[in-house]
Amino acid sequence: MPRLAIDATCLPQYDRLDRPTRERLAAITRKFRELPLPALLSHPDLRIRELPEGQDPRIRTFRISDSWTGVLLAPESGETFLLVHLLPRENAEQWAADQRHDVNRVMGTLERRNATALAQHTAAPATPPAPTRPALFSDISDEALRQLGVDSETIAFCRTLTSREELVDWSPAIPQDQYEVLLHLLDGMPVDQVMREVVQPRRALSGGSVASDDYDTAIRNTRHRVMLVDDDADIEEVLGREFDAWRVFLHPTQRTLAYRPVFNGPVLVHGGPGTGKTVVALHRVKYLAEHLPLGGRILLTSFTNALVEAVRRDLALLLDEELRADVDVITADKLALDIVREEWPEVSLRPESDTRGLFANVVSKHSLPWSADFVFQEYRHVVMAQDITTVDGYLDPDARRGRSRPLTVDERREVWHAIATARALMRRTKQLSALELHAEATRILNARTEKPYTNVVVDEGQDLHPAQWRTLRAAVAPGPNDMFIAGDNRQRIYDNTVSFRQLGINVVGRSYPLRMNYRTTTEILTWAEQIMQGEDAGLGMDAAEPAGVTRSLLQGAPPVLYGAPDAAAELVALARQVRSWLAKGIAPGDICVTARTRRGVTEVVSALRRHGIPAARFNPQQHTVDDSADAVRVTTMHGVKGLEFRAVAVTGVTATALPLMDHVTSPDLDENQHRSDLAAQRSLLYVACTRAREALYVSWHGDPSPFLPLR
Numbered sequence: 001m002p003r004l005a006i007d008a009t010c011l012p013q014y015d016r017l018d019r020p021t022r023e024r025l026a027a028i029t030r031k032f033r034e035l036p037l038p039a040l041l042s043h044p045d046l047r048i049r050e051l052p053e054g055q056d057p058r059i060r061t062f063r064i065s066d067s068w069t070g071v072l073l074a075p076e077s078g079e080t081f082l083l084v085h086l087l088p089r090e091n092a093e094q095w096a097a098d099q100r101h102d103v104n105r106v107m108g109t110l111e112r113r114n115a116t117a118l119a120q121h122t123a124a125p126a127t128p129p130a131p132t133r134p135a136l137f138s139d140i141s142d143e144a145l146r147q148l149g150v151d152s153e154t155i156a157f158c159r160t161l162t163s164r165e166e167l168v169d170w171s172p173a174i175p176q177d178q179y180e181v182l183l184h185l186l187d188g189m190p191v192d193q194v195m196r197e198v199v200q201p202r203r204a205l206s207g208g209s210v211a212s213d214d215y216d217t218a219i220r221n222t223r224h225r226v227m228l229v230d231d232d233a234d235i236e237e238v239l240g241r242e243f244d245a246w247r248v249f250l251h252p253t254q255r256t257l258a259y260r261p262v263f264n265g266p267v268l269v270h271g272g273p274g275t276g277k278t279v280v281a282l283h284r285v286k287y288l289a290e291h292l293p294l295g296g297r298i299l300l301t302s303f304t305n306a307l308v309e310a311v312r313r314d315l316a317l318l319l320d321e322e323l324r325a326d327v328d329v330i331t332a333d334k335l336a337l338d339i340v341r342e343e344w345p346e347v348s349l350r351p352e353s354d355t356r357g358l359f360a361n362v363v364s365k366h367s368l369p370w371s372a373d374f375v376f377q378e379y380r381h382v383v384m385a386q387d388i389t390t391v392d393g394y395l396d397p398d399a400r401r402g403r404s405r406p407l408t409v410d411e412r413r414e415v416w417h418a419i420a421t422a423r424a425l426m427r428r429t430k431q432l433s434a435l436e437l438h439a440e441a442t443r444i445l446n447a448r449t450e451k452p453y454t455n456v457v458v459d460e461g462q463d464l465h466p467a468q469w470r471t472l473r474a475a476v477a478p479g480p481n482d483m484f485i486a487g488d489n490r491q492r493i494y495d496n497t498v499s500f501r502q503l504g505i506n507v508v509g510r511s512y513p514l515r516m517n518y519r520t521t522t523e524i525l526t527w528a529e530q531i532m533q534g535e536d537a538g539l540g541m542d543a544a545e546p547a548g549v550t551r552s553l554l555q556g557a558p559p560v561l562y563g564a565p566d567a568a569a570e571l572v573a574l575a576r577q578v579r580s581w582l583a584k585g586i587a588p589g590d591i592c593v594t595a596r597t598r599r600g601v602t603e604v605v606s607a608l609r610r611h612g613i614p615a616a617r618f619n620p621q622q623h624t625v626d627d628s629a630d631a632v633r634v635t636t637m638h639g640v641k642g643l644e645f646r647a648v649a650v651t652g653v654t655a656t657a658l659p660l661m662d663h664v665t666s667p668d669l670d671e672n673q674h675r676s677d678l679a680a681q682r683s684l685l686y687v688a689c690t691r692a693r694e695a696l697y698v699s700w701h702g703d704p705s706p707f708l709p710l711r
């Protein structure tokens with residue numbers, strides 16, 4: 001019996017159909033699966049029509065209602081029908097006639113192109129290539145392009161173009177997988193790398209090349225754009241439930257990572273903002289949960305409580321309750337606390353501010369010549385980062401590698417004494433700092449032969465402290481599929497750096513980049529990338545490969561930048577901007593405004609309300625807002641980590657606020673730490689700006705932040 005597949009193009013259209021039309025479509029698609037092909041094509045009720053003579057014989061249109069038409073790909077061979085598009089009746093036939101569907105033989109996927117438009121342009125380019133500007137890809141031979149799956153027609157077309165912008169403008173007409181190849185080449189990725197990163201993952205899924213008339217296989221291999229409907233599933237049920245594309249359509253690279261049966265050790269998935277790292281981590285959990293041995297458990301963790309809440313919510317969309325019961329979704333800190341409490345039930349977590357206070361007391365009591373901040377940093381970045389437990393360990397010449405302020409041996413003894421005093425006090429009061437809990441949890445776990453988890457999946461890994469990594473490492477036995485880590489060094493906004501090698505997390509040979517951004521438009525992304533230009537990407541996790549450039553297939557308006565004369569004027573301009581987004585039909589809840597500080601958040605909320613705009617402080621942890629759900633969300637720049645909104649306003653990007661020098665270690669204290677803290681503040685701006693899906697507005701008053709690309 002025929003099987004039904006649905007192209008991703010149909011999904012937004014389905015939302016526009018009214019109830020009777022949806023029911024009618026469901027009835028039709030049921031018939032697709034009940035009747036043999038000849039009976040189906042000639043069925044009087046369905047009015048399946050071929051296109052006029054000379055056009056693609058595989059494409060048919062069928063009537064759904066008086067106003068809606070369906071477009072169907074019905075290959076002569078094979079059993080799979082593809083519902084290609086749902087269109088208003090008046091546009092359907094022309095659209096169908098312009099498109100052509102082919103099998104990409106190299107990548108094994110089904111592709112669509114606007115054949116009419118491409119052929120017309122190739123024959124007579126609107127603007128012939130200027131003799132002064134070389135055609136695109138002039139340094140890459142036809143043969144090399146063909147090996148990457150770019151066919152002769154697309155090659156001939158590309159040779160008429162001279163700029164990246166032209167190629168991007170034409171992207172809706174170009175076969176999608178070929179477009180991705182071209183985009184990477186254009187941005188300088190070498191041919192062999194494109195082969196490895198773009199072509200191979202597709203081939204891996206299709207198991208090699210596919211014959212040009214084998215549409216059936218190609219449709220099944222195009223899972224990044226095509227949804228296969230189970231034989232007994234109802235189309236209404238498939239399309240009618242709240243739809244999130246990420247649950248169904250994985251990019252081939254995402255799919256090969258999430259669904260690979262075995263990795264022989266820890267895996268690192270890295271990539272720029274919006275490349276689907278969280279999506280891959282969630283699908284990996286799904287795969288692991290579906291293949292979990294009896295009694296096994298999975299840990300899914302992320303950096304903050306807010307992020308853990310977000311992945312918990314998303315996991316519920318992907319995995320049914322029964323499988324979710326085998327997955328703990330908690331922060332590393334919560335894990336450490338739970339483990340330590342198993343052996344020491346009265347222990348509690350000491351908030352970071354208390355820990356700093358404790359160090360301040362010890363430093364003043366000992367009348368040390370260093371500031372409390374300095375001693376606290378020695379504790380955090382030397383002692384706890386390396387799990388040093390003895391004075392000799394701290395005196396080791398290598399222990400303070402990377403710290404720029406030298407200490408003599410006697411001075412070290414003094415610092416050690418202060419740190420040891422503070423640590424002893426924590427123990428005596430049974431109130432341990434998070435780092436202390438991790439050190440304890442690691443010792444407990446290392447002493448056990450039975451580990452609590454079969455697999456550990458980590459999202460937002462770039463911000464974890466080495467002590468947290470040690471707990472995670474100790475929570476799972478080393479071996480196949482033990483750790484799956486997603487992160488992006490350039491989004492590191494806290495002050496931790498780690499060396500995986502030293503932590504026994506060996507990702508060498510298992511470090512994979514994701515490069516396609518699914519969230520942000522090209523215009524916003526390209527601008528935001530400039531914030532990070534020249535920034536060393538080696539901080540955070542020591543990824544085997546530096547982060548590459550991220551591309552987006554989405555297009556939109558460039559970011560709007562505004563420098564106001566003073567704070568009041570900045571708020572007035574913000575209100576104007578938000579009002580214009582609302583007027584364009586963006587719901588208040590899809591708009592987020594960030595401020596640099598908590599006080600800034602309060603000021604923005606009251607300013608927007610004064611202008612009659614519903615606004616509320618946003619609590620990312622619970623995804624709740626103070627009053628009404630239908631309000632513009634306002635939060636700090638830290639608060640938007642890992643989230644996204646249709647429109648984002650990043651305010652207060654003023655020289656005195658970014659970097660906020662209170663949060664940056666003074667260079668007198670430690671030069672390297674100073675640089676690292678500055679880099680984290682730069683990343684904060686980058687993270688905030690890359691939360692925007694469609695619209696980004698950035699403002700400041702007085703002098704702009706030096707991190708802002710204003711050229």
Ligand SMILES: Nc1ncnc2c1ncn2[C@@H]1O[C@H](COP(=O)(O)OP(=O)(O)OP(=O)(O)O)[C@@H](O)[C@H]1O
Nearest residue numbers: 245246249250251273274275276277278279518642
């Ligand atoms: N294959 C996909 N198909 C459709 N949407 C996708 C796909 N992969 C990711 N997305 C969407 O792209 C957006 C970004 O994904 P995700 O949050 O996983 O990226 P990320 O790399 O973790 O981002 P960041 O590092 O910026 O927090 C989300 O809206 C997600 O649903």
